[in-house]
Amino acid sequence: MLSADKIIAALEKRGVTHLVGVPDNGSRALYEKLWSHDEIEVILTSREGEAYSLASGLFLGGAHPLVLIQNTGFFEAGDAFRGTAYNMGIPLVMLVGYRGYKTMEPDAPRVDSAATFFEPTLKAWNIPYTAMHGDGDIGQIDDAFAKAEETSLPTAVLIIPETV
Amino acid sequence: MLDKYTCLEKLAKKRTDEVVVTTMSVAMPWARHSDGPLDFAHVESAMGHAADFALGLAIAQPDRRVLCINGDGSTLMSLGVLVTLAQRPAANLTLVITENGTYEVTGSQPVPGADFINYEQLCRGAGLQRVYAIDNDEDFDAKLDQHFSAEGPVVFIWKIAKAQEPVPKPSKPIRERAHRLRETLTSSA
Numbered sequence: 001m002l003s004a005d006k007i008i009a010a011l012e013k014r015g016v017t018h019l020v021g022v023p024d025n026g027s028r029a030l031y032e033k034l035w036s037h038d039e040i041e042v043i044l045t046s047r048e049g050e051a052y053s054l055a056s057g058l059f060l061g062g063a064h065p066l067v068l069i070q071n072t073g074f075f076e077a078g079d080a081f082r083g084t085a086y087n088m089g090i091p092l093v094m095l096v097g098y099r100g101y102k103t104m105e106p107d108a109p110r111v112d113s114a115a116t117f118f119e120p121t122l123k124a125w126n127i128p129y130t131a132m133h134g135d136g137d138i139g140q141i142d143d144a145f146a147k148a149e150e151t152s153l154p155t156a157v158l159i160i161p162e163t164v
Numbered sequence: 165m166l167d168k169y170t171c172l173e174k175l176a177k178k179r180t181d182e183v184v185v186t187t188m189s190v191a192m193p194w195a196r197h198s199d200g201p202l203d204f205a206h207v208e209s210a211m212g213h214a215a216d217f218a219l220g221l222a223i224a225q226p227d228r229r230v231l232c233i234n235g236d237g238s239t240l241m242s243l244g245v246l247v248t249l250a251q252r253p254a255a256n257l258t259l260v261i262t263e264n265g266t267y268e269v270t271g272s273q274p275v276p277g278a279d280f281i282n283y284e285q286l287c288r289g290a291g292l293q294r295v296y297a298i299d300n301d302e303d304f305d306a307k308l309d310q311h312f313s314a315e316g317p318v319v320f321i322w323k324i325a326k327a328q329e330p331v332p333k334p335s336k337p338i339r340e341r342a343h344r345l346r347e348t349l350t351s352s353a
Contacts, residue, residue, distance in 0.1 A: 018223070043223070043252050045216065046244025053213035054248070057220020060342055062350040065220070083210025084217060088342035 003135050004029040004163040007095075008037070010141040014093075016040055017063045021051045024070035026097035029163040031068070048073030049080030055092055056084040070097040071118045071158075081125070081154070091148035091155075093141065098131065098158045122156060129156035166304055168262060168324040169193055172233075174308055182229040182312060183345070185218045187211070189268035189329040190233045199335055201348035206232075208338040212241025215249065215259055222254035222316070225349055229256050229312055236263040236283065237275040243286065249317045250291030257316035268329045287319045299323035 007030055011019070020043045023031045034042050045051045048069045055065040067085075069077070074096050085092045100112025122129050128147055130140040140157050148155040172190065176197035183202050186194045191205035206214035218232035239246075239261050249259065265278030275281075287295040294314060298304050298321065311320060334341065 020220075044248070046247050046251075047242070049210070049213060050216040050242065050245055050248055053210060053217040054220040056342075057217040057222075058224045059220075060346040060349065061221045061224025062346070063220075063224040080210045080213050083208070084213060087208060087338050089339040090342075 001134070001161050002132055002138070002159060002163045004033045006135055006138045007141065007163065008033060008040070010138055011040060011066060014142065014145045015064050016066045018043055018055070018058050018065040019068055020045060020055045020058070020065050021068040022048050022070070022073050023068075024073075024097045024099065026070065026099070026159050026162045027068055027095070030095075048077040052077055052080045052092075053084040056088050056090045059090050059092065060088070065092065067092060067094040068096075069094070070114075071099050072114050075114075075117070075121065078125075085154045086125075089152045091145075091152050093144045093148050094154060094156045095141075096156050096158050098160045101160050118158075127154060127156050129158055131158040131160055133160050165299060166301065166322050166324045168264075168322070168327060170301070171304060171322055171324070172197060174304070175231075175311060178308060178312060179231075180312075182231055183218075183221055183225070183349070185214055185221070185230065185232040187214045187233065187238050188235050188332060189327070190235065190262060191332040191334065192329065194233065195335065201344045204341060204345050205332060205334040207332045207334050212238050213245075214238060216242070216245045218259070219245075219249055219252070219254055219257060219317075221349075222257040223252070226254070226256055228349070229258065230254075231258045231260065231311065233260040233262065235268075236261055236265065236278075236281075237267045239283065240275055240277075240281075243290075246287055246290035246292060250293075253317050255316050257318075258311050258314070259317060259319045260311070261319065261321045262324050263321055264324045264326045266326055268327060269331050272326060272328055283321050287321075292317055292319055294318040295321070297321040297323065 100115030
């Protein structure tokens with residue numbers, strides 16, 4: 001499990017103003033706790049591709065957005081990611097839920113292709129990433145912001161267990 | 165039927181300090197009127213994602229009007245954006261949909277549903293309340309000022325004549341144009 005409160009504290013530390021995306025089961029607690037947050041506005045999009053373009057507009061307008069989606073939506077968002085956040089050079093941090101992670105364990109009855117395609121796709125698209133397995137990894141969010149700012153490019157942090 | 169080039173000329177004459185986001189077959193005709201830091205050709209980007217990009221700008225810059233001049237083919241590529249615009253309304257956002265039923269820059273092939281689609285109904289069905297379809301010069305002139313002043317999100321559907329435009333080639337790379345826009349918007353905040 002990942003503490004939503006600790007993740008929110010990491011976002012507050014970095015001055016995040018908007019969280020943009022589409023909820024999934026893994027990010028449910030994070031979204032629910034942020035609905036009523038005073039300083040971070042949640043903006044839901046109809047599809048994940050919109051999250052990248054909307055967040056890019058927010059950044060160019062002077063805000064500090066973060067994208068929160070699931071890996072299935074990440075696949076859908078490919079061209080929007082490439083054409084907006086990547087091409088525009090937006091130092092955007094994205095938290096991406098890792099659906100199917102446990103199905104890659106050796107004794108799993110079936111493998112979720114959302115998991116098997118995920119990291120190869122991140123690598124193919126030159127997206128730096130780390131993965132949060134527990135609360136001890138939440139510091140990766142801060143590191144991702146530093147990396148994004150250093151490169152002026154998007155950086156990902158993967159959410160493996162559900163947030164609570 | 166409206167003439168796209170005349171409409172853009174009229175809009176450019178009225179424009180002051182608004183951000184203008186353009187796409188595809190509008191980008192270069194608009195650039196002939198204005199190609200400064202507040203003009204953003206959503207080209208070399210992701211087709212279908214100009215309106216959501218403009219929404220982000222509008223939310224971040226609530227005191228500045230943002231106009232997005234989109235195409236019908238681009239609108240069709242991400243119809244859910246219309247719902248997103250209604251879900252998170254920005255009072256300073258104007259969306260123009262230029263409708264002529266074709267993909268102009270790829271050879272004027274018809275867009276899906278060109279013979280029957282109704283963008284006004286799509287917008288209203290998505291929850292957008294201020295939607296105006298314009299198909300003649302008199303109505304365009306009467307609505308021109310509202311492009312800059314109407315409470316957003318407001319949508320103007322320009323019923324334009326078919327035309328042909330080459331593939332747009334902006335004067336600077338998209339990354340440079342994007343960061344120039346940010347510098348302009350944040351330095352004047």
